[in-house]
Amino acid sequence: MSLNTKELELVSVTKRYGDTVAVDAVSHHFRPNSYTCLLGPSGCGKSSTLRMIAGHETVSDGAILLGGVDISHLPPAQRGTAMMFQSYALFPHLSVAENVAFSLKMKGVDKGERLKKAGEMLELVDLSALADRLPDQLSGGQQQRVALARALITRPQLLLLDEPLSALDPFLRIKMRAELRKLQQELKISFLHVTHGQDEALALADEIVVMNNAVIEQAGTAREVFNTPKTAFVARFMGGHNVVSLADGTYAIRADAVGLSAPGAGSIDGTVTAIEFQGTHVSVSARIAGDQEVTALLPDARFFEQPNNPGDPVGLTWETDQLHKLSA
Numbered sequence: 001m002s003l004n005t006k007e008l009e010l011v012s013v014t015k016r017y018g019d020t021v022a023v024d025a026v027s028h029h030f031r032p033n034s035y036t037c038l039l040g041p042s043g044c045g046k047s048s049t050l051r052m053i054a055g056h057e058t059v060s061d062g063a064i065l066l067g068g069v070d071i072s073h074l075p076p077a078q079r080g081t082a083m084m085f086q087s088y089a090l091f092p093h094l095s096v097a098e099n100v101a102f103s104l105k106m107k108g109v110d111k112g113e114r115l116k117k118a119g120e121m122l123e124l125v126d127l128s129a130l131a132d133r134l135p136d137q138l139s140g141g142q143q144q145r146v147a148l149a150r151a152l153i154t155r156p157q158l159l160l161l162d163e164p165l166s167a168l169d170p171f172l173r174i175k176m177r178a179e180l181r182k183l184q185q186e187l188k189i190s191f192l193h194v195t196h197g198q199d200e201a202l203a204l205a206d207e208i209v210v211m212n213n214a215v216i217e218q219a220g221t222a223r224e225v226f227n228t229p230k231t232a233f234v235a236r237f238m239g240g241h242n243v244v245s246l247a248d249g250t251y252a253i254r255a256d257a258v259g260l261s262a263p264g265a266g267s268i269d270g271t272v273t274a275i276e277f278q279g280t281h282v283s284v285s286a287r288i289a290g291d292q293e294v295t296a297l298l299p300d301a302r303f304f305e306q307p308n309n310p311g312d313p314v315g316l317t318w319e320t321d322q323l324h325k326l327s328a
């Protein structure tokens, strides 16, 4: 572990806007030197949490600790954090290098020194060749790398990113997320990345913290959260699961753990309602008793051995040890 990695801890952090409780007594110990995704639906309190950590929003109650020090009331520049915004907010009239050097200018660092540091940061994000361009002469992906360099030039312990990929097209989003991951590993500092995309969180995160309705619903490694969701909300939000109420409780079962058989020969009977070709897999949805829907995700070759059609009666099969009991 790098020596300059400091642990972030939230202690019963609350944010109220008038009568709205945007963040409700959230406590969490973030893993040091790791890539953490704060994941949840729109309005659940992710950005408010991030802005309080950055110091762009006051804390209504509770404390934020970085490396054991209470930073809750420090100005943003003194926290050891840096924020990359959803809209990159680059200064249109400043060159790439000047944008990156901006915070050093505010600190009174002399021009030679700040352009040298900006040069190092641009090298880090592979933009040295474009140092003299203006922001509107850059692609979306390049603008994002400038914004990253600009945040990193302050040498933060913790980089905060609010939906950093949402303005990019799907192809570039996947490319940039790999770059973010690589950068975090190179710099050996912690990244805290807010997203509402479960695929993004699964691809990037050492740890996923799932928020819902102003609280943390579940936190764990990407694999833990995906494979062992605690609640129906997490199972549905992470995707790839069915949530079914059986005689003795509510369960999650991964769609790729459900198979099809002849009616009467499976774990439960149903009627096919929809078939979706997804390239490598075919998703077959069926209605079962209690007006519930179960989806089986079949390898395409398996599906096409004996293709089904909407309206067909089928058996849905699973191993009972694949059923994962949910707490709510």
Ligand code: ADP
Pocket (backbone or CB within 6 Å): 017, 020, 021, 022, 040, 041, 042, 043, 044, 045, 046, 047, 048, 049
């Ligand atoms: P997320 O980033 O998960 O979409 P936010 O933290 O932006 O969620 O918002 C959480 C809740 O707080 C929402 O109900 C939102 O409308 C409210 N909220 C956010 N910012 C403000 C604000 N500046 N003033 C009043 N309400 C706000």
Ligand code: MG
Pocket (backbone or CB within 6 Å): 046, 047, 048
């Ligand atoms: Mg937000």
